[in-house]
Structure formats: structure tokens, C-alpha cells
Amino acid sequence: MWPFSTPYPVVKPPDIGSQTGFPSDSCGEHGHAAVYDYIVVGGEFIVHIPSIDLHPSVRILLLERGGAVDTWASRVPLLSAAYMTPGSPIYRHPVTPMNNLDGRVVNMIRGKALGGGSRINGMVYTRTFAADYNRWSESGRKGWSYDEIEPFFIKSEGFLGPRTDGHGFDGPWKTRLFDRYFLKPTARCVDALKSMGIPVAEDINTPATPAIACGNLHATIDRSGHRCSTFDAFLPQTVALDRRDRLKICTGTAATSLRFEGNRIVGVSFFEELESGPEPGRNYYAHARREVIVCCGAIGSPQLLMLSGIGPKAHLQERGIRVVKDLPGVGSNLEEHVGVSTMYRVPLQDSFHYIRDRPLGAIQEFLKYLFKGEGLFLCPITQIWVFLWSTLFEDDLTLLGKSKDPSQVDSTSPENIPDIEIMPIAFNTTDSEVPIGTGIFSFLAVLLQPRSRGSVRLESNDPLYPPTCDLGFFTDPADRVLMRKAIRISQRIAEQMQAEGYPMEDQNVPDSDSDADLDAFINKSYRTTFHYSSTCRMAPEDDTCPGVVDDRLRVHGVRNLRIADCSILPNILSNHLQAPAVMVAEKCTHMVLEDTPRT
Numbered sequence: 001m002w003p004f005s006t007p008y009p010v011v012k013p014p015d016i017g018s019q020t021g022f023p024s025d026s027c028g029e030h031g032h033a034a035v036y037d038y039i040v041v042g043g044e045f046i047v048h049i050p051s052i053d054l055h056p057s058v059r060i061l062l063l064e065r066g067g068a069v070d071t072w073a074s075r076v077p078l079l080s081a082a083y084m085t086p087g088s089p090i091y092r093h094p095v096t097p098m099n100n101l102d103g104r105v106v107n108m109i110r111g112k113a114l115g116g117g118s119r120i121n122g123m124v125y126t127r128t129f130a131a132d133y134n135r136w137s138e139s140g141r142k143g144w145s146y147d148e149i150e151p152f153f154i155k156s157e158g159f160l161g162p163r164t165d166g167h168g169f170d171g172p173w174k175t176r177l178f179d180r181y182f183l184k185p186t187a188r189c190v191d192a193l194k195s196m197g198i199p200v201a202e203d204i205n206t207p208a209t210p211a212i213a214c215g216n217l218h219a220t221i222d223r224s225g226h227r228c229s230t231f232d233a234f235l236p237q238t239v240a241l242d243r244r245d246r247l248k249i250c251t252g253t254a255a256t257s258l259r260f261e262g263n264r265i266v267g268v269s270f271f272e273e274l275e276s277g278p279e280p281g282r283n284y285y286a287h288a289r290r291e292v293i294v295c296c297g298a299i300g301s302p303q304l305l306m307l308s309g310i311g312p313k314a315h316l317q318e319r320g321i322r323v324v325k326d327l328p329g330v331g332s333n334l335e336e337h338v339g340v341s342t343m344y345r346v347p348l349q350d351s352f353h354y355i356r357d358r359p360l361g362a363i364q365e366f367l368k369y370l371f372k373g374e375g376l377f378l379c380p381i382t383q384i385w386v387f388l389w390s391t392l393f394e395d396d397l398t399l400l401g402k403s404k405d406p407s408q409v410d411s412t413s414p415e416n417i418p419d420i421e422i423m424p425i426a427f428n429t430t431d432s433e434v435p436i437g438t439g440i441f442s443f444l445a446v447l448l449q450p451r452s453r454g455s456v457r458l459e460s461n462d463p464l465y466p467p468t469c470d471l472g473f474f475t476d477p478a479d480r481v482l483m484r485k486a487i488r489i490s491q492r493i494a495e496q497m498q499a500e501g502y503p504m505e506d507q508n509v510p511d512s513d514s515d516a517d518l519d520a521f522i523n524k525s526y527r528t529t530f531h532y533s534s535t536c537r538m539a540p541e542d543d544t545c546p547g548v549v550d551d552r553l554r555v556h557g558v559r560n561l562r563i564a565d566c567s568i569l570p571n572i573l574s575n576h577l578q579a580p581a582v583m584v585a586e587k588c589t590h591m592v593l594e595d596t597p598r599t
């Protein structure tokens with residue numbers, strides 16, 4: 001029961017590492033270093049730990065920059081998703097200004113806690129379309145077709161709905177569908193989509209879903225109405241306490257570099273990240289007998305590799321870092337789903353602004369959540385999905401006849417991957433101010449298969465300093481053409497809702513339908529959707545877009561080092577990334593166990 005009487009069992013660097021860092025050769029084999037079998041860097045990988053830690057003699061060290069943040073508020077769906085509230089466990093740093101977008105700067109947001117992004121995200125659970133993985137498999141990634149990875153989705157999932165094919169029911173990661181829409185415009189939006197001929201599909205998370213459809217989203221919320229993050233699912237207090245002798249969870253700790261002997265990784269250096277910064281001179285080292293597994297995310301993983309001398313040679317030399325392995329793919333090929341929001345004014349009680357602007361209403365909703373487990377505090381920020389394939393629309397945005405032919409919209413075929421998502425969200429999804437007392441319904445139009453690429457490069461050799469992130473949005477002109485279409489479709493849905501009698505007025509929309517006005521709108525409204533990926537992509541080292549890890553997630557040319565997070569995705573998936581991140585973690589665990597010599 002909450003609150004726990006025993007605190008979550010975390011340790012600090014002095015408890016688990018040897019001070020001063022990497023032992024010199026004269027120390028003999030690792031001197032007095034603390035020794036573990038595996039060192040895991042980055043707390044999203046916690047999904048692996050209960051499974052890797054099969055044998056009682058296996059010792060694991062987990063290093064995470066954020067904290068355990070094991071509080072009641074961190075489980076309330078709406079409160080924990082309000083990532084901009086002070087004290088929320090996030091990294092927030094500006095991206096490189098983009099000249100092609102009038103130099104406007106947006107912020108990157110990432111989770112900083114055990115469980116990474118799953119602690120603060122929108123709780124949307126989507127595996128993505130089978131075609132995405134089948135495309136990887138077609139391009140040579142062995143073991144990564146949808147049929148091959150589906151068991152790893154099933155293993156982790158504890159679906160709370162009816163027993164249907166393709167879902168997991170016994171896993172610790174709870175997912176559910178709500179049988180009603182919490183807010184009126186969400187329901188009216190589904191009606192409008194139906195009127196436009198967009199089919200409603202029962203279950204986005206099965207291969208039977210067509211490449212163009214809408215429907216109700218699965219959310220990672222458990223039966224008691226709590227957020228079910230990867231932390232809650234895979235390393236709850238009971239598991240952490242049970243394993244504390246052989247699993248050391250070291251929070252508030254930044255890994256600063258991976259340490260080598262020749263081309264073999266032998267351990268990790270790290271320090272405690274105090275609010276005031278690192279304590280001078282307090283560096284620690286721990287030795288990894290078997291492997292180091294990096295899962296610091298698409299921004300953190302390339303940063304740690306480059307700080308350790310693995311990355312593009314010229315860049316490392318420029319930063320004065322000794323090159324251990326020249327790997328041009330590290331930090332290259334940053335992919336992200338760029339988004340642009342159109343927004344409409346709606347009645348206040350029809351949007352989340354009601355909670356912000358009406359304190360009494362907020363208290364009422366809160367009590368409803370507390371005592372009945374209902375209401376807006378339980379509601380996921382996005383409750384419905386709308387995935388579209390642009391080629392199925394005529395220029396006037398009516399649907400082509402073939403969109404009704406199941407063989408033409410079979411989303412297991414790499415030919416048929418949706419390229420647009422429209423996210424209906426009952427809140428302000430832009431940087432602009434919305435007057436108090438105004439309700440908002442937004443349509444966040446997102447490119448699912450962007451062609452533009454960015455990069456992550458070191459801004460400083462200080463591991464606590466955010467790297468330079470160039471998102472490269474719209475550097476490929478095809479993305480701008482597609483985004484215009486996505487905005488036009490968003491506006492079309494809004495018009496349909498209005499035509500069907502729902503009261504919505506323009507709040508943030510393009511001045512006209514001309515390409516020039518749409519482009520101006522894109523430049524002033526573009527944003528990230530927090531789906532950073534592919535900066536250590538799984539592909540051959542000499543691929544035209546160079547890879548960093550092989551099909552077993554081992555870093556090319558370096559022994560005893562794997563990566564398991566969204567950075568390894570060969571290209572961005574056409575969907576939200578937390579479920580794929582967990583699938584990657586489960587598959588990595590499986591491969592680590594397969595590759596572990598039996599003793």
C-alpha cells in the first residue's frame with residue numbers, strides 16, 4: 001500500500017564503485033575496483049533486469065542520472081504527464097536553431113528518472129505497424145520481422161481487456177482501453193472521421209489494422225488507475241528489495257565514460273550528480289566482467305559513446321577526445337516525428353484547460369479520481385488515434401476508392417506504411433498563450449516517415465552538458481509538401497466536426513489555404529513530438545547510412561558493449577515509441593542470455 005514504509009532501495013557511487021576512476025595498469029587486473037557481471041547505464045533498461053538477473057550469483061549495477069521518484073503523484077496519469085510542471089523529472093534543452101524555419105528554437109524534452117520517458121509520457125501504447133518491422137527484415141536485419149519480434153511485445157504486456165489474439169495478458173506492463181471517451185470533442189472527432197470515410201479499427205496493436213484508420217488508444221494505466229511506467233512494471237519496490245544484494249540501483253549518477261582494454265569494454269566511470277553539479281575529484285569506476293549495456297536513449301547514448309571515444313573520428317578529434325573506434329554513425333541520422341498543431345476554441349469543460357482554469361472544478365475532478373477512480377485525472381492526454389496514408393487522398397482530400405480494398409491497405413506490407421498521424425488533444429499543444437477560461441481542442445499533425453535527418457554532436461566534453469541536437473526538420477523539401485497535406489486534413493476534420501454541430505472556433509490556424517500561408521504557419525508552429533530515434537542505428541557499419549550496432553545490438557568493432565533503446569531503431573517507426581523501446585529491451589535480454597556462457 002502507498003505510501004511505502006520502506007524507501008525504494010537506491011545506492012550512491014561511494015557505496016558501489018571504487019573512487020578515482022579507472023585503475024592504472026600497475027594496479028593489476030582492475031585493482032580494487034568493484035566488480036559486476038553486467039553494468040547497465042540508463043534506467044529505461046530496467047525492463048531487462050528481472051530477466052537477466054536469473055542466476056542468483058549474477059551481479060548487476062544499474063546507473064541512472066535521475067532518481068527513483070517513487071511518489072504517489074508520479075502515478076496519477078494526468079499529474080505525471082504534466083511534464084512542464086516544476087520538479088517534473090525531465091531534461092529540457094533547446095535544439096539548434098533551424099535557418100530554414102526562421103531560426104525558431106524549440107526545446108527537447110526527455111525523461112530523467114528510473115524508467116526514463118515512461119515516467120512522464122502520454123502513456124500511449126502502440127507497437128506500430130507490422131510493415132515497419134518487415135521493412136527492417138527486408139533490408140537484412142535478421143530476427144526483426146514482425147513475426148519474430150511479436151513474442152517480445154507479448155511477453156511484457158499485461159492487457160487488461162478481453163482475451164484477443166496477439167496481446168499479452170500475463171506480463172507486468174499493464175495496458176488498457178477505456179470503453180468511453182472522457183471528453184466530448186474526442187467522441188465528436190471520431191464521428192467526423194467516420195463521416196469522412198475513415199474506418200474505425202478495433203485494435204491498433206494487431207497486424208490486421210489497415211494502413212488508414214482511427215480508433216481508441218491503449219494506455220499504460222493499471223487497474224487501479226495508476227500510470228504503469230516501465231519502472232512500476234519491471235522494477236517495482238518489491239522486486240528491487242528482493243534483489244538488492246545482487247542488483248545495485250545507483251540513482252542520481254551520471255556515467256561519464258566507458259572504459260576499454262584494447263577494443264574490449266571493461267567498465268564504466270561515473271560520478272554523483274548533485275544539484276550543485278558533480279563533487280570535484282569524486283570520480284568512481286566499476287568493472288564489468290561480462291557486458292556493459294547502454295540505454296541512455298537516442299540523445300544520451302550517442303553522447304556517452306562519443307565521450308568514450310566511439311564516434312565520428314573528425315568530430316572526436318575536434319573535441320580533443322582520443323579515438324578508440326571511428327564509427328561515423330554515432331549521433332548521425334537523428335530522426336524525429338515533426339509535428340504542427342492547429343487549435344480551436346471549444347467550451348472550457350470540454351478540454352483539460354478546465355482543470356487549469358477552474359480550481360473548484362479541478363478539486364471536484366480530483367476527488368472523483370481519488371474516491372471513484374474516474375474523471376479527468378485518469379484520462380490519457382490523447383485518447384484516440386488517427387493514422388493516415390497520404391497517397392490514399394485525392395487532392396481535394398476525399399478518399400480514393402482503393403482505400404476500401406483490404407489488399408491495398410494491408411499494413412503488414414512495407415509498401416503500405418502510414419505517413420501521417422493526426423493526434424486530437426484537448427489542450428494547448430503549442431508555445432502560444434491561451435487566455436484563462438478558454439477551452440482548446442488541438443489537432444497535432446505529425447509526419448510518421450520524415451525524410452529529413454538531424455544529428456547529435458558534443459557541445460562540451462562535460463557529460464552533464466546537453467549535446468548539440470540538430471533536428472534537421474524540413475531539410476528535405478518532400479516533408480514540407482507532406483506537412484501541408486497533413487495540416488489540410490486536420491482542418492478538414494475540424495470543418496466536419498463544425499458541420500456536424502460541434503462548436504469550435506479558430507484559435508491557431510493558417511491565414512489561408514495557400515502554400516505560402518501554410519509554410520509560414522509551419523515555420524511558426526513546428527514542434528517536436530519527443531520521439532527521438534536512430535542515432536546508433538542497427539545497420540552494417542558501411543551502410544549508406546552508417547550503422548552502429550549489429551542485429552544482436554552489439555556495437556561494431558567493440559567487444560562487450562550493447563545498446564538497447566530507441567537509438568538503435570534502423571529508422572523511425574510510424575508510431576509512438578515506448579512499446580518498441582520495451583520490445584527492444586526484451587529482445588536484448590533474450591540475446592544477452594543466449595550469448596552468456598553456461599557455467
Ligand SMILES: Cc1cc2nc3c(=O)[nH]c(=O)nc-3n(C[C@H](O)[C@H](O)[C@H](O)COP(=O)(O)OP(=O)(O)OC[C@H]3O[C@@H](n4cnc5c(N)ncnc54)[C@H](O)[C@@H]3O)c2cc1C
Pocket residue numbers: 041042043044045063064065066083109110111112113114115116117118120121122123124125126253254255256295296297298300301304463529530531532564565566567576577578579581
Ligand atoms: C513528454 C513525452 C511524451 C511522450 N509520450 C509518449 C506516449 O504517449 N507514448 C509513447 O509510446 N511514447 C511517448 N514518448 C516517447 C517515449 O517515452 C520514448 O520514446 C521512450 O521513453 C524512449 O526510451 P529510451 O529507452 O530510448 O530512452 P529514455 O526513456 O530517454 O531513457 C534514457 C534514460 O537514460 C538516462 N541517462 C541518460 N544519460 C545517462 C548517463 N550518462 N548516465 C546515466 N543515465 C543516463 C536518462 O536519465 C533516462 O532515464 C513521449 C516522450 C516524452 C518526452
